[in-house]
C-alpha cells in the first residue's frame with residue numbers, strides 16, 4: 001500500500017501541492033485528474049522522491065520513502081526517459097534496466113515484446129511515438145514493480161494505440177497484481193479502468209471517489225416525455241442534456257425508489273445509459289468540465 005499523508009510543496013513562490021492525502025491499494029488503478037498545471041507531475045515526482053515535500057510523508061508498505069530509500073524500490077515512475085535513450089539499441093536499454101532493477105525479468109520482457117509484435121528494430125529511435133510509449137511500459141512491467149506511476153500515458157497517440165496501452169495496463173493489474181497511478185488531464189481515459197479517482201485542482205484534492213461506490217449511488221437514464229419532464233422529477237434528477245422532450249439525466253440516491261418515481265410519470269420511454277466519469281463530474285461540480 002502507498003500512503004501519501006498531508007503532503008505540501010511550494011516551488012518558487014507558488015504553492016504547488018497543498019495537504020495531499022490518499023492511499024493506493026494493491027492491484028488497483030488510481031487516476032489523478034487535473035488540468036494543466038494542477039500539480040500532477042509534481043505529485044508523482046514527489047512519490048518517487050525526486051521532489052522533496054515541505055511537509056507530509058509518503059510510505060510504501062509501511063516504510064517512509066524519504067527515511068528509507070530502499071522503500072521506493074517497488075515504485076517505478078514511467079517518464080519520457082525512453083526518449084532520452086533513443087540512440088541506444090533495444091538490447092542496451094534492456095541491459096541498463098536489468099542493471100538498475102533487481103527483479104527485471106528478461107523472459108517476461110521478451111514475452112511482452114512478442115505479444116505486442118514489437119518490430120525487431122535495433123535502435124529505440126526507429127520506433128514510432130506509439131511504439132515508444134508501449135516500449136516504455138513493457139520495460140516498466142518487465143522490471144516487476146509493485147507500483148507503476150505513469151504521467152499522461154496516451155498523450156499524442158492515435159485511438160488504436162491509446163486503447164492498446166490502456167488495455168495493457170488493465171491486463172497487468174489483473175494478472176500481475178501491480179498497482180498503477182495514472183496522471184492525466186483526460187477523465188474519459190479512465191472510464192471503466194480506474195478504481196479510484198482523485199481530482200487535483202490547483203494543487204489540492206478537491207474530489208476523491210471509489211468508483212464501485214459511486215456506481216451504486218448514481219444511474220443515468222434517457223427519458224422521453226409527451227410533454228416536458230414533470231417538475232416532481234426534475235428536483236431529483238440532474239439533467240445532463242435536453243433535446244426537445246428527450247432528457248439525459250443522472251439520478252442520485254435511492255435508485256430503486258427513483259426508478260419507481262420515474263415510472264409513475266409515464267414517460268413515452270426510458271432506458272438506462274452507461275454512466276461515464278465525465279457525467280458524474282459535470283453533475284457533481286455543477287456543470288464544470290474537468291476533462292478537455
Ligand SMILES: Nc1ncnc2c1ncn2[C@@H]1O[C@H](COP(=O)(O)OP(=O)(O)OP(=O)(O)O)[C@@H](O)[C@H]1O
Pocket residue numbers: 011012014016034035036037038039040041042043185
Ligand atoms: N521547478 C519548479 N519551479 C517552480 N514552479 C514549478 C516547478 N515545477 C513545477 N512548477 C509549477 O507547479 C505547477 C504544477 O506543475 P505540474 O507540472 O506538477 O502540473 P501538471 O498538473 O503536471 O501539469 P501538466 O498537465 O501541464 O503537465 C505549475 O504551475 C508549474 O509551473
